[in-house]
Amino acid sequence: MREYETVIGLEVHVELATKTKIFCGCSTAFGGAPNTQTCPVCTGMPGSLPVLNRQVVEYALAVGLATNCQVNQYCRFDRKNYFYPDNPQNYQISQLYLPICHDGFVEIDTSQGTKKVGIHEIHMEEDAGKLIHDEWEDCSLVDYNRSGVPLIEIVSDPDMRNAEEVIAYLEKLRLLIQYLGASDCKLQEGSMRADVNLSVRVAGTEGLGTRTEMKNLNSFKAIARAIDGERARQIELLEEGKGVVQQTRRWDDNKEYSYAMRSKEDARDYRYFPEPDLVCVHISDEWIERVRKAQPEFRDQKKRRYREEYGIPDYDIEMLTGSKHLADLFEATVALGSPPKKVSNWLMVETMRLLKEKEMDVEEIRFEPKHLAALIEMVQKGKINSSVAKEVFAEMFERDVDPCAYVEEKGLGANGDEEELEGLLKSVLAKNPQSVEDYRNGKKKAYGFLVGQVMKATAGKADPGTVNRLLGKLL
Amino acid sequence: MNELLRLSAVQLASLIRTGEVRAKEALDAVFQEIDEKEESLHCYVTIDREGAYAQASALQEKIDRKKEAGPLAGVPIAVKDNICTQGLRTTCSSKILEHFIPPYTAEAVLRLRQAGGILIGKANMDEFAMGSTTETSYFGATHNPYDLGRVPGGSSGGSAAAVAAGESFAALGSDTGGSIRQPASFCGVVGMKPTYGTVSRYGLVAYGSSLDQIGPLTKNVEDCAVLLEAISSYDRKDSTSVARTDTDFPAALLEGLHGMRIGIPRDYFGEGLDPEVASAVREAADVLKAQGASLEEFDLSLVDYAIPAYYTIASAEASSNLERFDGVKYGYRARDCEDLHQMYKKTRTEGFGPEVKRRILLGTFVLSSGYYDAYYLKALRVKALIKRAFNQAFSRFDCILGPVAPSTAPLLGESLADPLKMYLGDIYTIAANLAGLPAISVPCGKDSKGLPIGFQLTADCFQEKKLLRAAYQYEKATACACGGEAFRKGGAL
Numbered sequence: 001m002r003e004y005e006t007v008i009g010l011e012v013h014v015e016l017a018t019k020t021k022i023f024c025g026c027s028t029a030f031g032g033a034p035n036t037q038t039c040p041v042c043t044g045m046p047g048s049l050p051v052l053n054r055q056v057v058e059y060a061l062a063v064g065l066a067t068n069c070q071v072n073q074y075c076r077f078d079r080k081n082y083f084y085p086d087n088p089q090n091y092q093i094s095q096l097y098l099p100i101c102h103d104g105f106v107e108i109d110t111s112q113g114t115k116k117v118g119i120h121e122i123h124m125e126e127d128a129g130k131l132i133h134d135e136w137e138d139c140s141l142v143d144y145n146r147s148g149v150p151l152i153e154i155v156s157d158p159d160m161r162n163a164e165e166v167i168a169y170l171e172k173l174r175l176l177i178q179y180l181g182a183s184d185c186k187l188q189e190g191s192m193r194a195d196v197n198l199s200v201r202v203a204g205t206e207g208l209g210t211r212t213e214m215k216n217l218n219s220f221k222a223i224a225r226a227i228d229g230e231r232a233r234q235i236e237l238l239e240e241g242k243g244v245v246q247q248t249r250r251w252d253d254n255k256e257y258s259y260a261m262r263s264k265e266d267a268r269d270y271r272y273f274p275e276p277d278l279v280c281v282h283i284s285d286e287w288i289e290r291v292r293k294a295q296p297e298f299r300d301q302k303k304r305r306y307r308e309e310y311g312i313p314d315y316d317i318e319m320l321t322g323s324k325h326l327a328d329l330f331e332a333t334v335a336l337g338s339p340p341k342k343v344s345n346w347l348m349v350e351t352m353r354l355l356k357e358k359e360m361d362v363e364e365i366r367f368e369p370k371h372l373a374a375l376i377e378m379v380q381k382g383k384i385n386s387s388v389a390k391e392v393f394a395e396m397f398e399r400d401v402d403p404c405a406y407v408e409e410k411g412l413g414a415n416g417d418e419e420e421l422e423g424l425l426k427s428v429l430a431k432n433p434q435s436v437e438d439y440r441n442g443k444k445k446a447y448g449f450l451v452g453q454v455m456k457a458t459a460g461k462a463d464p465g466t467v468n469r470l471l472g473k474l475l
Numbered sequence: 476m477n478e479l480l481r482l483s484a485v486q487l488a489s490l491i492r493t494g495e496v497r498a499k500e501a502l503d504a505v506f507q508e509i510d511e512k513e514e515s516l517h518c519y520v521t522i523d524r525e526g527a528y529a530q531a532s533a534l535q536e537k538i539d540r541k542k543e544a545g546p547l548a549g550v551p552i553a554v555k556d557n558i559c560t561q562g563l564r565t566t567c568s569s570k571i572l573e574h575f576i577p578p579y580t581a582e583a584v585l586r587l588r589q590a591g592g593i594l595i596g597k598a599n600m601d602e603f604a605m606g607s608t609t610e611t612s613y614f615g616a617t618h619n620p621y622d623l624g625r626v627p628g629g630s631s632g633g634s635a636a637a638v639a640a641g642e643s644f645a646a647l648g649s650d651t652g653g654s655i656r657q658p659a660s661f662c663g664v665v666g667m668k669p670t671y672g673t674v675s676r677y678g679l680v681a682y683g684s685s686l687d688q689i690g691p692l693t694k695n696v697e698d699c700a701v702l703l704e705a706i707s708s709y710d711r712k713d714s715t716s717v718a719r720t721d722t723d724f725p726a727a728l729l730e731g732l733h734g735m736r737i738g739i740p741r742d743y744f745g746e747g748l749d750p751e752v753a754s755a756v757r758e759a760a761d762v763l764k765a766q767g768a769s770l771e772e773f774d775l776s777l778v779d780y781a782i783p784a785y786y787t788i789a790s791a792e793a794s795s796n797l798e799r800f801d802g803v804k805y806g807y808r809a810r811d812c813e814d815l816h817q818m819y820k821k822t823r824t825e826g827f828g829p830e831v832k833r834r835i836l837l838g839t840f841v842l843s844s845g846y847y848d849a850y851y852l853k854a855l856r857v858k859a860l861i862k863r864a865f866n867q868a869f870s871r872f873d874c875i876l877g878p879v880a881p882s883t884a885p886l887l888g889e890s891l892a893d894p895l896k897m898y899l900g901d902i903y904t905i906a907a908n909l910a911g912l913p914a915i916s917v918p919c920g921k922d923s924k925g926l927p928i929g930f931q932l933t934a935d936c937f938q939e940k941k942l943l944r945a946a947y948q949y950e951k952a953t954a955c956a957c958g959g960e961a962f963r964k965g966g967a968l
Contacts, residue, residue, distance in 0.1 A: 040579050044799045046572070046680040047559045047581060049713050079795050081842075083819055090798035140815075142803070271842035273851060276684035276792055278714050 001239060003203040006231045007211075008166055008196060009120075009158035012173060013151050014183045015127065015191040016059045022126050022150035023050030023093065030189070034132075034143035042148035044088030049277050052077075056150040057100065057281060059182040060124050061291045063152060064101030066176045066298070067119045073283045075100045077124075077275040082268050085142050086128040094153075096272045099123035100283070106176070108168040117169050118157030127151050152182075158197065158208065163224040170194060170220065178324040179296050184363055187219055194223060199244070200234045209234070210244040214258055216251050226251040230258055302327060310340035319348055323362040332369035338376045346372060350390060354397050367400045375403040382463040388412050412461060421462060425470050428453045439475060447471070477504035480641040484550045484698040487644060488591065491549035494538060498531035498549035498593065501644075505551040505595060508641045516618050518637035520556045522596035523563055527551065530593045545591030546701050552587060553643035555634050556597040557604055558689065559678040560584055563594075567680050568612035569602045571800045571807045571826030581678020582713070583647060583689045583706045590705035598646055599633030602828045603797065604654055604682045606630050607897050608890045611830040616887060619661060621926055625884040628658030634692045635662035639927075645702055646692040651683045652785055653879070653904025655690045656916035660879035660929025663918045665699045665946070666692045670936045671911035672717035673703075675710030681796040683789035685715075686908040696917065696947040700724040703939065719937065727940035728947045733767040735945060737932075738872035740775035743903055749882040751922040756878045759919040759930040759949060763876070766948045773871070777864050778902065780857045785905040786834075786898060787841050787854035794838025800826065833894065862910040869935040874945055876932055878903050879916045883926035907933050915942045917949060 021028055024041035040048040064071060076098045079091040104119035129147035133140050154173065160166050174185040174192060185192040199211035214230060217223045229251075234244050247263035297305070299321045306317045320330045326347060333343045355362065375396065379389045384407055392403045392412065407413050428450060429436050438446035454467050479487065479501055490496040506524060513519065531549060538544050554560065557567045559577035566572045584594065601611040609632025610616040617632045619625040620640040627636040631648030635658035638646050648655040650668035659666025667690045674689040681687060691702035704725060709718035739760060744753055764770050802808035802822030809821030827835070841850035868875060880900055890897040907914035914933040921927055934941045 040577075043804060045559075045578065045805070046565070046567070046575070046799065047557075047577070047676075047678040048579075049677050051712060051714050081795055081798060083798065083801060085801075085803045085815065088799065088804060090801060091795050269844045271795070271839065271844070271847075273791060273795070273842050273847070276715075277681075 001235075004200045004231075004235050004238075005203045006161055006227070007158045007199050007201060007208060008160040008162075008227065009211075010154075010156045010160070010166065010169065011195040011197065011213075012154045012156075012170070013193040013195075014063075014154065014173075014177055014185060016056055016150040016152060017181060017183050018053055018055045018059070018150055020053060021148035022053050022056050022124070023148055026148065028149045032145050034141070035145060037145040038147070042088070043144050044090075050093060050275075052278060052281065053150065056124055057283065058291060059150075059180070060100045060122060060152045061283065061288065062180045062295065063154070063177055063182055064104060064122050065288070065292050066180060066295060067101075067104040067106050067122070067154070067173075069101035069104030069119055069122060071101055071283055071288055072098050073285075073288075074098065075281050075283065077278045077281075078272045079275050080125075081271045084128070085140065086131045086147070088129065088144060088147055092126060092128065093275055093278070094125035095123035097274065100281070106169065106172050108165060108172050110164050110168050115159075115165065117159045117165070120155040120157050122152055122154050125151050125153060158199075158211075163227040166196070166223060166227060167220050170223070175299050175322070175324065179298050181296075181324075186361065186363065188361075193217075196223065196226060196230070198227060198230050198234070200231060200238065209238075210246050212244065212246065212258075213248045214251050215248065215261070216253075218253070222251065222253040225253065225256055226258065229256055233258070310334065310344075312340050312344050316341075316344045316348060320344060325363050325365060329365065329369055329372075333372045333376075336370060336373035338373045342376050342380075343372065346376065346393065350393050351397065354394065365397075367396045371396050371400060371403055378403060378407065382466050383407070383413055385461070385463045385465075388461065421458075421466060422470055422474070424457055425454060425467070425474055428457060429474060436475065447475075476641065477507060479504040480508060482644075483694050484547060484552075484644040485701050488544075488546060488548045488550050492538065492544050496549075498535045498538070499528065501549055502527055502531050502551055502593065502595070505641070505643060509596075512620075512640055512642060515623055516620060516636055516640055516642065517615055518599055518617055518633045518640065518642050519553065519596040520566055520568060520599050520612075520614050520633070521564055523594065526563060527593050527595045530588070534591060534593070545589060545705070547587065547645075547705055548591035550592050550644045551595045552592045553596055553598045553634055553637045553646040554584055554587075554594055555600050555631050555646070555648045557600060557649055557680040557682075558584060558647060559680065560594065560597065563597065565597065565680070566614070567603045568600045568614055569800075569827065569831070570613045571822070572805075573613070573807060575806050577678075579678065581689075582675035582708065582710045584678065586706045586708055587647070587702075592645075592705070595643060598631070598637055598643075598648075601630035601632070601654075602831050603680070603793070604630040604649055604651055604687075605793070605830050605834050607653070607657060607900050608885070608887075609633060609636075609658070610887065610891055611828055613828060618887070619884045619926075621663065621921075622884065622924070625886055625926070626661070626890065628661035628880070628884060630654040630658075631666075631692060632658045632662075635659050635664055635666065638662070638664045638692050638694060645694070645698055647689055647702075647706070648692050649679055649682075649687055649689050650904075650908065651686045651688075651789060652901045652908050655692060656904050656914060656929070656931060657880050657901070659692050659916040660918070660931075661884040661927060663921075663927030663929075664692055664694060665696055665915065665917055666690065667699050667703060667915040667939070667942070668907060668913060669703060669707065669939055670717070670913045671908075672715050673719060673722075673913075673937075673939070674706050675708055675713045675716050677710055677712040681792070683792040683908075684796060685792060686785075686789055688908075696943060696950050697725065697728060699915070700728060700943045700947075721937065721940070724939060724943055727943040730944050731767055732763060732945060732948050735763075735768040735874065735941070736872045737763060737768045737770050737945070738868055738875045739770060739772045740778070740868075740875060740877055741772050742775050742778040743877035747881050747899070747902075748878060749922070752878050752880070752882060752928050755920045755922070755928040756876070756930045759917070760876050762949055762952050763945060766952055768945065770876075771872070773868065775864055775868060775875070777857070777861050778906070781861060781906045781909060782898060782902055784854040784857035784861070785901065785909055786837065787850050788858065788909070790834045790838035791842050791851050791854075792838070794835045794842065797827075797831070797835055802826070830891075830894070858909045861906055865906070865910045865912060865933075865935070873938070873941050874932045874934050876930060879929040879931040880904070883922045883924065883928055903931060911936055913937075913939045913942055915946050917946045919949075919953070
């Protein structure tokens with residue numbers, strides 16, 4: 001078999017985190033009752049007109065600048081015409097002729113080193129509603145809450161060669177956009193969606209092979225599997241002397257196989273033309289400068305700063321900066337006075353364990369920095385011991401409880417009063433003269449027994465450090 | 476006939492404001508006229524007596540309590556049926572929207588109400604404003620009040636006929652290629668298409684979005700100025716809306732014509748223009764000259780390209796604008812469909828009339844991949860060239876004067892048989908839409924058959940005041956002004 005090279009380009013849709021929709025004032029909040037976040041504009045009522053949400057331009061511009069794009073300072077919207085019930089006007093307002101950003105790149109890190117992936121263009125558009133097929137009633141229903149939610153589509157150049165590069169590219173985009181606050185980029189919830197354009201060619205040749213476009217990729221793992229699966233399918237066709245047909249395919253991650261949706265012959269003619277209801281968007285030099293200045297500290301800069309400022313290990317830095325949310329939580333907690341390494345430990349050990357256990361995403365962490373800081377302080381001051389701290393943390397993680405109040409309420413506080421503890425210790429020693437004797441005769445095991453008795457007497461709440469210190473003194 | 480009906484909108488409003496006439500009396504008069512004539516004329520798709528009387532009594536209460544009432548206080552007004560009115564069906568004279576009740580009211584109608592106007596009903600029109608005769612209405616044609624065998628023009632034919640026949644004191648129409656001015660001319664009333672962006676399009680069911688503009692149809696020029704002021708607004712809901720500070724249009728009526736330069740395009744008086752219309756328009760020009768304006772003939776050029784460019788752009792936009800009528804969300808839905816695509820097809824096949832289908836097909840074709848550059852893009856270039864030709868003309872002239880339509884009102888049935896001829900009838904009016912310019916149609920006498928003739932004045936963007944100034948001086952100078960009440964003496968009823 002000949003050796004083949006895979007050529008991959010990505011179309012990534014990102015739902016922007018604006019409070020209102022792209023062309024009307026309706027809320028973009030996720031999960032509302034069907035058709036409660038709608039108005040004449042986003043339900044395509046006759047006579048309604050779109051008005052562009054400025055924040056959408058601002059976010060698209062921010063993503064474009066972060067990906068080193070050129071900006072079309074006079075950009076425009078176009079209508080993409082196609083009939084489908086989730087699309088109330090039967091046309092989507094998008095950008096074809098003059099997209100807001102073009103010709104940029106991002107650098108990705110792979111096992112082969114760093115590599116540039118070109119950004120062909122970024123354009124703004126509106127999302128469609130959601131169709132719900134009711135098998136029971138044998139009918140279809142449509143919810144327009146999502147209709148008009150703003151999207152940007154980031155179209156890459158065909159610069160990627162394998163799944164690893166694709167995942168690295170997606171991770172890079174996701175982080176950039178999360179750091180910008182332009183989107184939460186959740187693949188599972190659909191706020192980030194990737195379509196994979198893939199072709200293969202005999203290694204060493206220049207021209208591009210016939211490509212297919214794959215849709216319905218809901219996780220990084222599915223994307224990696226789909227790439228490997230589609231690569232194998234195309235190579236098999238070529239090896240059998242058959243051609244690859246240019247088509248759109250739907251990936252079924254359970255069956256690990258893609259199915260043809262439509263081929264080039266029945267490709268739709270979208271009859272694009274300039275949207276007459278919207279005026280040209282003028283992006284001034286000042287606007288670009290303002291957005292450029294407002295760009296946050298991205299991951300690479302953050303890593304450098306963490307190394308210098310917090311002196312925590314590289315492994316921690318890698319992990320913490322891997323999510324804007326986690327990094328923010330870390331910085332906010334440290335800012336409240338907690339030692340960086342202690343904060344990092346809580347985030348990397350207990351937090352990660354609970355996330356895994358509950359099958360949650362990092363972005364879903366809800367506890368407040370001040371609560372983590374308070375917990376760390378209680379441990380440091382010996383008010384609770386570490387096993388109690390873990391228990392309290394689990395509560396905090398679950399319900400964002402105030403750890404001080406919780407400890408108080410549940411009576412979990414270590415007998416912080418040293419005098420009281422000392423008195424208790426004394427009575428334990430008095431009740432167990434044999435063990436005291438044994439310890440003094442060099443039987444170390446007896447020490448453990450005595451500590452155990454103290455813990456038993458305090459129902460496990462005593463701080464082991466304090467117990468050790470006091471016990472040492474008394475013995 | 477009730478004497479009140481002889482009043483202009485402005486006169487009526489002033490009597491209502493002072494309490495000499497009660498708002499209800501004006502409505503009684505209009506509804507009585509409607510009861511008598513509507514069966515013959517069919518100006519309305521929907522008449523809203525209940526809503527009108529409710530509005531009138533609310534207004535009357537305000538007046539009785541000596542509160543400020545607007546410049547159109549108590550004036551009964553008809554609104555073209557492609558302008559949305561909350562709770563009152565808005566059909567665009569189409570089967571597909573036969574039972575459609577909008578959940579909101581168009582900005583222009585809200586403005587009218589704020590000015591005290593009383594909405595009495597929704598005026599008949601060509602289906603989705605596509606046509607020049609009001610014959611493509613699903614609900615049947617409107618008849619010309621001057622000759623029931625003839626059309627009132629279109630697409631705002633119901634609005635024009637209602638004002639002409641006293642079935643309303645004034646009306647709103649919409650103008651995409653002459654749809655206000657041409658029926659105004661055929662029915663002997665004043666009609667204006669304002670500068671694109673002057674009146675909010677929010678709530679106007681779109682035909683050709685880049686060309687559509689709402690405007691007034693009135694008995695005389697003064698009413699036109701007052702109505703226009705009332706409906707002009709900067710509306711953030713319409714991205715193409717323009718913030719203007721010069722919308723005190725009635726102020727223009729105080730100025731004379733000295734120093735006004737009027738250009739007359741030779742191209743407008745060539746082949747195809749009815750000689751009787753030509754001479755009436757030239758006489759109108761002479762009247763303006765006698766009032767102090769200077770006249771000069773010139774070559775506008777590109778006139779022949781306006782019609783193909785217009786039908787390409789308007790149809791392209793229409794084909795997209797009308798996609799939303801699919802039976803899914805509102806309006807007509809065909810029965811017994813096997814699947815989604817059949818539902819789309821049957822709904823649209825049964826819901827749209829032949830002229831609408833023709834334009835959807837035309838528009839779909841010119842936007843198709845492979846044809847876009849050759850048709851749509853080229854039409855946009857022609858549009859830009861036409862705009863440039865007008866810019867040059869307006870460096871020399873304040874206004875351009877010409878006919879509104881090549882002939883007076885044709886017989887019913889005559890135009891539908893030959894759509895191309897009907898399209899050619901738009902030759903003098905569409906340039907103003909392509910270039911976004913304001914233009915007014917003013918009655919200037921009748922032909923030998925007793926049918927009204929209008930002349931048209933076009934000005935540069937935002938120069939409505941020049942149009943109103945010239946039109947008003949003309950109307951004052953001609954005792955036979957068709958604008959006041961003269962139309963009913965010659966009327967068929």
